[in-house]
Structure formats: structure tokens, C-alpha cells
Amino acid sequence: MATTPYSPHFGEPPLNQPFYGAGPLQATRRYFAHYATFRGRASRSEFWWPQVVIAVLNAALILIGWLLDTATIPLALSSILSLATFIPWLSAACRRMHDTNRSGKWLLILLLGSVMAFYLAIIVAVVGILLSAGPSLISDIMFASRTNSAVPLPAIDALSPLSIVVLFVAACVATFSVICWILFVIFMTQESVDAGVRFDREVRLV
Structure with missing residues (x-):
């Protein structure tokens, strides 16, 4: 793993540096703060924690649709969520590639x-x-x-x-x-x- 002073023990790094060991909330916040930033690097936690959070949100929307016996509104919200998170996903994946020197x-x-x-x-x-x-x-x-x-x-x-x-x-x-x-x-x-x-x-x- 790349040697870096940035870890949970040393506080959060600036946005132009990868945050190794970021928690779910920190990683998700930085994920959207880098909404369309394709330069720089992103750690594994900065890429994967937001995917988990987004998956949980989509699962919650499906559950709401099942409980309300309607899929129209949850499906619409899920589609909006997918569209809103596509660019951050793309930019985070690009920065994650950079972090592996690709x-x-x-x-x-x-x-x-x-x-x-x-x-x-x-x-x-x-x-x-x-x-x-x-x-x-x-x-x-x-x-x-x-x-x-x-x-x-x-x-x-x-x-x-x-x-x-x-x-x-x-x-x-x-x-x-x-x-x-x-x-x-x-x-x-x-x-x-x-x-x-x-x-x-x-x-x-x-």
C-alpha cells in the first residue's frame, strides 16, 4: 500500500489527496465533493463505501415500494438516484485507477x-x-x-x-x-x- 501520512489517526486529508481508511460518511461526503473530478487519486474506501451507501438507499426504496404496494414512486426515485450518482461513480473509478498507477x-x-x-x-x-x-x-x-x-x-x-x-x-x-x-x-x-x-x-x- 502506498505510504502516506493521511489515515484516520492523522485526520482527514485535503480533497486533492486520497483518504486511506475513510469511514462510510467521510468517504460518501468526499465522493460527492469530487462530483466530476477526474484528476487525482481515490482510495479503496473512498470508492467502495459510497457504493454500499447507494445500494442501501436503493434497497430501502425497493422496500418502501413493497410496503406501499406501489413501484412507481420508488422506481422513479431510484432512477433519479442512479442518474445523480453516475458522474461521481465514473470520476471516482477514474481516480481509483490512478491510485493503482493506471x-x-x-x-x-x-x-x-x-x-x-x-x-x-x-x-x-x-x-x-x-x-x-x-x-x-x-x-x-x-x-x-x-x-x-x-x-x-x-x-x-x-x-x-x-x-x-x-x-x-x-x-x-x-x-x-x-x-x-x-x-x-x-x-x-x-x-x-x-x-x-x-x-x-x-x-x-x-
């Missing part, structure tokens, strides 16, 4: 790779299904929409060899998306690296 470009590569692979897997899977049962499946979908019934999926043994190959490619692409998220979690949980100080913001005395 460029923020790694974050861009992992996120774009995961999202693009996810949607590409869906497109390829749909193409694979349509190659096997295109006309009949479309008619089944139209019939199901008129009768409000389930759409029957084609049986595995009815798939053509080409469709099976295409679906296998879709599975591989989806696996790549999962791997990107696994790497993201690994990077976010790694210990600090001393060389990460190269990403610190310069403090100039005026």
Missing part, C-alpha cells in the same frame, strides 16, 4: 468494451435465432402480440449449424463483456501503488 484510459476501455460487447452479443444472438427460424418466428411473434401469449422459441435441435455457430460467437462476445467487469472489480479492489502519485493534482500556493 491511466483513466483503462476505465474507458473496460466500460466501452463491456457495453459494446453486451449489445453486440444481443444483436448476434438475434441474428442467430432469425437465421434458424426467421419467417416462422416472426409470424409467431405477430400471433403472440395479437393473442397476448408467450412467444415459442425454436428448439435446439431445430437450429441450423450456421445458427449454432452464430450463437456460440454471441456467447463468446457476452463472455468478453463479463471479463471486462471482472477486471474492473479487480482494479477497483487493488491496493494503492506509490507510483500513482504521478496523477496527483498540483497544489500551487498563490
